Amino acid sequence: MSAETTGDPAALLDLAARTAREAGELLLARRLTDEVSVAHTKSTPTDIVTAMDTASEALIRDRLRVARPDDTILGEEGGSVPGGSGVRWLVDPLDGTVNYLYGLPAYAVSIAAEVAGEVVAGAVFCPPAGELWTAVRGSGAWLNDQAVRAGDVSELDRALVGTGFWYDSGLRARQAELLRHVLPRVRDVRRIGSAALDLCSVACGRLDAYYETGLHPWDWSAGLLVAREAGARVGGLPGEAASRRLAIAAAPGVFDELRSLVVTHGADVVGSPVVAVRGASSSGGC
Numbered sequence: 001m002s003a004e005t006t007g008d009p010a011a012l013l014d015l016a017a018r019t020a021r022e023a024g025e026l027l028l029a030r031r032l033t034d035e036v037s038v039a040h041t042k043s044t045p046t047d048i049v050t051a052m053d054t055a056s057e058a059l060i061r062d063r064l065r066v067a068r069p070d071d072t073i074l075g076e077e078g079g080s081v082p083g084g085s086g087v088r089w090l091v092d093p094l095d096g097t098v099n100y101l102y103g104l105p106a107y108a109v110s111i112a113a114e115v116a117g118e119v120v121a122g123a124v125f126c127p128p129a130g131e132l133w134t135a136v137r138g139s140g141a142w143l144n145d146q147a148v149r150a151g152d153v154s155e156l157d158r159a160l161v162g163t164g165f166w167y168d169s170g171l172r173a174r175q176a177e178l179l180r181h182v183l184p185r186v187r188d189v190r191r192i193g194s195a196a197l198d199l200c201s202v203a204c205g206r207l208d209a210y211y212e213t214g215l216h217p218w219d220w221s222a223g224l225l226v227a228r229e230a231g232a233r234v235g236g237l238p239g240e241a242a243s244r245r246l247a248i249a250a251a252p253g254v255f256d257e258l259r260s261l262v263v264t265h266g267a268d269v270v271g272s273p274v275v276a277v278r279g280a281s282s283s284g285g286c
């Protein structure tokens with residue numbers, strides 16, 4: 001049996017990292033071509049899929065299927081294709097599609113591997129920066145060949161906090177209301193436009209914390225593992241793993257305060273059936 005037919009986390013990471021890099025290089029090479037056109041929209045008129053989202057996912061599915069034909073693959077654009085190996089891949093082929101469309105350099109390919117329901121390996125590649133973020137559960141987190149650590153801020157009013165918004169305008173209004181309560185309590189807020197990069201930013205102290213409501217497992221699975229392995233606390237609502245209701249990662253010293261602030265002012269933001277988990281997965285919590 002070759003390494004790639006087992007659930008060995010190091011082998012899964014190797015495949016995730018190679019594939020994320022290859023897909024990212026494709027995205028970068030085609031950025032200035034006609035293929036970066038709006039192909040169609042999804043949940044709302046602003047929720048776009050470019051031809052390159054689709055091309056990136058096709059490449060990733062092909063590489064994963066050739067290496068590991070029995071694995072399940074859940075990808076943002078192609079849905080779930082079941083397999084019987086016990087390994088499931090969670091794929092966002094282009095996280096930060098709007099940035100990509102506009103030529104803003106904050107977009108990434110995110111690939112995570114889950115074994116028996118637990119994320120064990122994750123890779124996030126940001127092509128314009130040439131930055132590859134990797135983590136294996138229990139073995140630390142890396143930016144290219146350097147180990148990374150989350151920040152050590154202990155006061156929320158000194159914390160730089162990232163967040164993001166849904167494509168649905170009604171839900172955005174509720175997220176804005178939540179933000180109204182967060183903004184005066186923190187150093188400042190950033191909306192980078194890629195959940196995967198937000199989470200990796202927490203992993204190396206570019207952000208002190210990040211929260212978002214309404215994400216999908218393909219958005220957070222790889223990045224949350226990177227943040228966790230870098231020493232950040234990660235999770236969802238109190239006592240829960242990250243979910244569509246809340247995904248949060250923060251320097252340990254500000255995690256509790258930020259989460260309780262968000263829960264106090266935003267518990268109902270996405271607490272409706274509309275966010276029932278699609279292809280549910282969790283990356284652990286605390």
Ligand code: IPD
Nearest residue numbers: 094095096097164165193194195
């Ligand atoms: C989006 C980005 C964005 C976040 C949205 C996501 P996409 O993913 O991660 O930062 O705020 O919630 O949907 O659509 O670019 O893959």
Ligand code: CA
Nearest residue numbers: 092095096219
């Ligand atoms: Ca995404």
Ligand code: CA
Nearest residue numbers: 076092094095
């Ligand atoms: Ca995407």
